Amino acid sequence: xxxxxxxxxxxxxxxxxxxxxxxxxxxxxxxxxxxxxxxxxxxxxxxxxxxxxxxxxxxxxxxxxxxxxxxxxxxxxxxxxxxxxxxxxxxxxxxxxxxxxxxxxxxxxxxxxxxxxxxxxxxxxxxxxxxxxxxxxxxxxxxxxxxxxxxxxxxxxxxxxxxxxxxxxxxxxxxxxxxxxxxxxxxxxxxxxxxxxxxxxxxxxxxxxxxxxxxxxxxxxxxxxxxxxxxxxxxxxxxxxxxxxxxxxxxxxxxxxxxxxxxxxxxxxxxxxxxxxxxxxxxxxxxxxxxxxxxxxxxxxxxxxxxxxxxxxxxxxxxx
Numbered sequence: 458x459x460x461x462x463x464x465x466x467x468x469x470x471x472x473x474x475x476x477x478x479x480x481x482x483x484x485x486x487x488x489x490x491x492x493x494x495x496x497x498x499x500x501x502x503x504x505x506x507x508x509x510x511x512x513x514x515x516x517x518x519x520x521x522x523x524x525x526x527x528x529x530x531x532x533x534x535x536x537x538x539x540x541x542x543x544x545x546x547x548x549x550x551x552x553x554x555x556x557x558x559x560x561x562x563x564x565x566x567x568x569x570x571x572x573x574x575x576x577x578x579x580x581x582x583x584x585x586x587x588x589x590x591x592x593x594x595x596x597x598x599x600x601x602x603x604x605x606x607x608x609x610x611x612x613x614x615x616x617x618x619x620x621x622x623x624x625x626x627x628x629x630x631x632x633x634x635x636x637x638x639x640x641x642x643x644x645x646x647x648x649x650x651x652x653x654x655x656x657x658x659x660x661x662x663x664x665x666x667x668x669x670x671x672x673x674x675x676x677x678x679x680x681x682x683x684x685x686x687x688x689x690x691x692x693x694x695x696x697x698x699x700x701x702x703x704x705x706x707x708x709x710x711x712x713x714x715x716x717x718x719x720x721x722x723x724x725x726x727x728x729x730x731x732x733x734x735x736x737x738x739x740x741x742x743x744x745x746x747x748x749x750x751x752x753x754x755x756x757x758x759x760x761x762x763x764x765x766x767x768x769x770x771x772x773x774x775x776x777x
Contacts, residue, residue, distance in 0.1 A: 618667075658720070
């Protein structure tokens with residue numbers, strides 16, 4: 458297919474990393490190239506001092522502890538909002554370093570405490586390991602809110618791509634397990650539906666960065682079986698949740714030429730119908746991961762919208 462990609466993004470198409478995941482051997486090669494992807498992301502020098510600590514928190518029952526990276530504004534006064542951040546990577550790629558610059562910038566511009574989660578990856582650790590790691594990190598963050606300098610009434614969670622899907626699954630867990638209470642969830646270009654039946658998922662077999670073949674491998678690795686079965690948990694594929702009532706206010710972003718587009722739009726529609734305050738953005742001319750081209754106006758707008766949504770959702774007051 459041909460795609461009407463934003464003109465500012467077009468020159469970058471040949472320079473962006475080629476992500477192709479036909480099998481486990483290709484995945485191992487992609488993991489070996491993760492540092493190159495990190496190098497593509499522009500470095501960020503915070504305007505304000507940020508304390509950064511790597512540590513581990515108690516993991517799920519009978520599972521290893523979960524590595525996290527805590528970003529704390531050094532000059533904060535009193536309690537500030539907190540955000541648990543879940544990185545992307547199709548459930549099979551990514552780590553704390555891959556999204557470090559982005560998370561550092563969020564902490565700097567918003568003046569909030571962020572706990573970034575290094576959850577276990579599939580296929581070595583299929584569902585429920587990744588989402589249970591995220592839930593364990595969320596519980597720890599809520600329990601240690603005072604020590605971390607977080608206002609527990611202003612605790613949210615967010616992530617992008619698979620991180621958006623894991624965020625949605627973690628939020629469903631928090632609702633169903635009686636906490637922690639959350640004031641907001643940010644679902645950036647989220648991966649939500651293993652049934653792979655939407656129009657965008659069916660048609661977009663050759664889009665940049667992410668496409669249907671990659672999505673098929675991603676879900677197969679995460680579920681440990683062929684996607685689209687009859688008994689997939691909504692904590693794995695949140696689009697399968699029968700009831701979305703009682704979830705926190707939500708921001709959903711989607712890209713026009715992204716196979717994940719329609720499942721994000723549909724999840725936002727269902728949230729709205731369930732009475733959840735929800736805001737949906739669909740960015741024209743974009744594709745999955747196109748925000749890596751930070752110089753493009755549309756990428757700047759996407760980041761500005763993310764900052765504004767987090768500021769509203771976490772009730773950030775003042776400047777850092």
